[in-house]
Amino acid sequence: MTQPASEAPQAPTPPAEAPPATKGGGRRPALGLHADVRNLSLLGVLAALVLVGGITQPDAFLDVSNLQLVLTQASVIGVVTVGMTFVITSGGIDLSVGAIVALASVWATTLATQEYGFTGILFTAVVVGVGCGLVNGVLIAYGGMVPFIATLAMLASARGLALYLTDGKTQIVTVNSVLDLGLPATYVLGIPPLVLVFAGVTVIGWLVLNRTTFGRRTVAVGGNAEAARLAGIDVRRQRLYLYLLSGLCCGIAAFMLIILSGSGQNTNGNLYELDAIAAAIIGGTLLSGGRGTIVGSVLGVLVFITIQNIFALNNLESAVQQIAKGAIIVAAVLVQRSTVRNGDG
Template identity: 85%
Template sequence: MTQPAPSAQHNGPDKGTLAGPSDAPPPKSGGGMPALGLRLDVRILSLLGVLAALIVVGGITEPDAFLDTGNLQLILTQASVIGVVTVGMTFVIISGGIDLSVGAMVALASVWATTLATQEYGFAGIAFTAVIVGLAAGLVNGVLIAYGGMVPFIATLAMLASARGLALQITDGKTQIVTVDSVLDLGLPDSYILGIPPLVIMFAVVTVVGWLILNRTTFGRRTVAVGGNAEAARLAGIDVRRQRLYLYLLSGLCCGIAAFMLIVLAGSGQNTNGNL
């Protein structure tokens, strides 16, 4: 008798058998992270390109005035105040929130720190008051949003109106002149370090610290996780409410630092500080 022809072999493993390592599909080359890094590089290069274009246009239209060392120092000094506020706002936005009250918090901290009673305590009193007022305002925002369940847009809008009104009440619409020489001296050219204004150095320090916190600490990773998916972050063991409270505290802290820098820059405190 003739034997039956053998059945055709299957390309894959039979049912009921486990696939070995050789049966696994080859790993895909590349990944999401290189693409993300490429997109970030493109964004950074685009921003640097716009900045370079502005410098070129300014240098062509007003070569003597724009490229003057004093003018560049002034531009960097004025931008430093906004830059410090931006560092705190960056954390809030990454977490999926928003803070509309940063300008009003800067105004409130600046006028509270320049009252006659505060100026009696000198440099330390002004700096300490500005930071504490900023932290207090950030704490109110954080409690309302994290534990009060308020929408960030509504809570910070209420803080904007409240802080602006309180600043107006403190100043009665008048400019409060700073008389503490040690504060005013920080804005003079004699205090520059290697030609760099102290306020620019403060901004650089805040920026570096903020970058390290965001990219090299657990706090930064939790911030990104909350912004990506708050519910998933909660299930992973992150206290989302406490994290949001800390983020608005950080925003208030940056506003307090910016308020002190603005006091040094302007030599006064006004309820209109922080307006667009």
């Protein structure tokens, strides 16, 4: 018996380019609620640290110059962390960010580069950062290398090249237009220029991750790369763009570090990769990918830098500081595992 036309089976609708469901079932309201709670918790931790600093060293910690120093120090690693958040959200990792910062800073402060002044130093730092990110992206996206191995190789290579360029020596910056940006005279309403750059990168990063197709694709690739591919997303190209973005952030951070220190050194960016990963994790970015938060990552950076500042003002050993940082990372990962089991992510 012939089936009526009105009851004929319809052709399946092609999948839209919306991100696939997240690993925990894609319950967006729960994700938003947990993100808000997590950010409020980090704000509470930050407030508690400020209270501790104010009690233990009231004159030194609450001094305006010290607070400006905390924000300035947070700015450099903060810019790197924004790029790292995108990479981790996509399910990747970048162990080379500290070495890229070092290489970009020394390449941008050679005598030949400084002859081109402010523009030459900034341009070189950004190009070196993006170039290293390009190598990482090509090896991972099109070479099929595991991100851990590819970026570990870049870490070793970039550190080695930075040492070769400097011959183990510190390269002093003599371009006044660069050095002047670190002086109080350039502060805007008491805010250092580096902090303003960090704020700008943070806002742009938040908008890109939360309000653009690029951000949705990043979350989709991290949540389920195969489902993202079936939905029409070019997963390899997306991963390439993400490592380019990470390299760009490293180049910007290198220029900021040049302003802050007035020099280029092969030891710059030491352990930045660990600090950036740790800040992103305690901020709520899933190490397995599929969820990322720029606001949480920034709060994570502020928590770590504030801890370092309090420990330094109280003359506590750096070993104790590292132990405290490790404990915070472990606690954050345990909280993540608990929320994932409960359906958050």
